[in-house]
Amino acid sequence: MTDASAGKAIALFAYDFPHRKSSDFLLELVAAGLRDISVLAAPKKILQHSDEGSYFSRSLVHPSAPDMRELCTRLGVDFHSVEHGDSVRIGEIVRGSGCTLGIIGGARIIPSKVIRIFDQGVINFHPGKIPETSGLDAFFYSVKQDVPVGVTTHFIDGRVDAGHQIWFDETMIGPEDSIEVVIENGYALQRLALRRLLRIIADGGLVPRQPIDRPRKNEPMTARQKWDAVGMFPAWRARHFCRQTVSSLFDACASGLPERVGKILDSSPSFIEARDDNYWTPLIVASYNQHLPVVEKLLSRGANASAAGRKGTTVLMYAKTKLLNQAGADYRLLDFLIDAGADVAARDVFGKSVMDYVIAAGDEHMAQYFLKMQGMA
Incomplete structure (x- = not known):
């Protein structure tokens, strides 16, 4: 200063x-x-x-x-x-x-x-x-x-x-x-x-x-209360370490930091299917925010490409949101998800598929893309 x-x-x-x-x-x-x-x-x-x-x-x-x-x-x-x-x-x-x-x-x-x-x-x-x-x-x-x-x-x-x-x-x-x-x-x-x-x-x-x-x-x-807290410390440490690590993982996915994501998963691989307060997985967060390098990193680590949110909203449904009605939209992220097993025909709790939402949004170009992916175009 x-x-x-x-x-x-x-x-x-x-x-x-x-x-x-x-x-x-x-x-x-x-x-x-x-x-x-x-x-x-x-x-x-x-x-x-x-x-x-x-x-x-x-x-x-x-x-x-x-x-x-x-x-x-x-x-x-x-x-x-x-x-x-x-x-x-x-x-x-x-x-x-x-x-x-x-x-x-x-x-x-x-x-x-x-x-x-x-x-x-x-x-x-x-x-x-x-x-x-x-x-x-x-x-x-x-x-x-x-x-x-x-x-x-x-x-x-x-x-x-x-x-x-x-x-x-x-x-x-x-x-x-x-x-x-x-x-x-x-x-x-x-x-x-x-x-x-x-x-x-x-x-x-x-x-x-x-x-x-x-x-x-x-x-x-009292001394007894302090000793009781000392005894609780290992479990407390584990809970807060996990919470902080999961939070860091979601922040890295939202910010598009593939190296940070990889480093976290190197030490805590089980967190790859963790859920945040919205019941989103790291892959959902990265896909929604269109961070292709992070999506690639997560898929290479075994992330579930068919994961869904609390209302059955699939990774594909989240991934397509920011691409709707965008001229010259890049669908490579969608390609990666589908190649990794994302189900184009999956439906949410409202009985709707990703195609239904695309049609409702009036994006004919993306509708043709999904028809092609289903072998219908």
């Missing part, structure tokens, strides 16, 4: 002790070209009922986070050790610096009186899907509630993990990812979401807002 962000004053809520997210977010702001940054660093507190238990292996190596005060000094960033509930002191800092937007790199609950100080609001990056994983233990609630893991970027209000959603980014799951890997990938998504947000701000774009319906927040989990 260029220095287009320069001159935009931002307050970073952080901790006044070594804290990975606080320091990483500060570095992201500086790397984005921001110069007017005020770090509001909350002093360390001894929390009651904090869970120090370890529920999965921690083998990934991370360098120790730097001291925030020292990091700010080296970067030339204004540093303020201040309680995040101190609206008087924060108000003085914000007015003096001209900050209009707050970003949370590290914070506990920020009260409404502090949020209201910022003309543009305060943005948080919650490590989970809101409202399902509001509060602490977001990852464990993701597994328990059987929802995707990821990052909810949102404007906060006086409630915990509520306000207005900007976007939700889902963490991609690998078939053998450990809990540790899933959580680490989710953390990386927080930094990527911050970068995207800063690009929008630098370009003067509008940040989207969608109200979050969060009737209540989740209570912190």
Whole structure:
């Protein structure tokens, strides 16, 4: 990013002790070209009922986070050790610096009186899907509630993990990812979401807002509940890996990406007859969108050329739609389907064949094509 962000004053809520997210977010702001940054660093507190238990292996190596005060000094960033509930002191800092937007790199609950100080609001990056994983233990609630893991970027209000959603980014799951890997990938998504947000701000774009319906927040989990979630993780991982992979396959078919389709089917060949929400197969999607290279790829992998949708609409019926009444239409895709066994005479739940629909559309040229394919012309 260029220095287009320069001159935009931002307050970073952080901790006044070594804290990975606080320091990483500060570095992201500086790397984005921001110069007017005020770090509001909350002093360390001894929390009651904090869970120090370890529920999965921690083998990934991370360098120790730097001291925030020292990091700010080296970067030339204004540093303020201040309680995040101190609206008087924060108000003085914000007015003096001209900050209009707050970003949370590290914070506990920020009260409404502090949020209201910022003309543009305060943005948080919650490590989970809101409202399902509001509060602490977001990852464990993701597994328990059987929802995707990821990052909810949102404007906060006086409630915990509520306000207005900007976007939700889902963490991609690998078939053998450990809990540790899933959580680490989710953390990386927080930094990527911050970068995207800063690009929008630098370009003067509008940040989207969608109200979050969060009737209540989740209570912190007990150790037993966390262990139960750990036990559910393998099945949760398998479900979400399959869902994401199938979604990627359908996106590749709709976008006309044969190499991507082949790569997905190399690792997950059984998904070739998967169904989407419309009950379409990958071949139906590729055929409807006239992506001949993808159709060839799917047929070579054994896709069913006679597959039909929920109402019996065949692949051929879908494939002919965008070709109807088009001058000089290329029928090679139809040729491939018929050569692969697509039944020209098949009828849907309404008792109609592809020929019936072609005649009803008044496409005489295509009607002659299908008559020929049936040996009737």
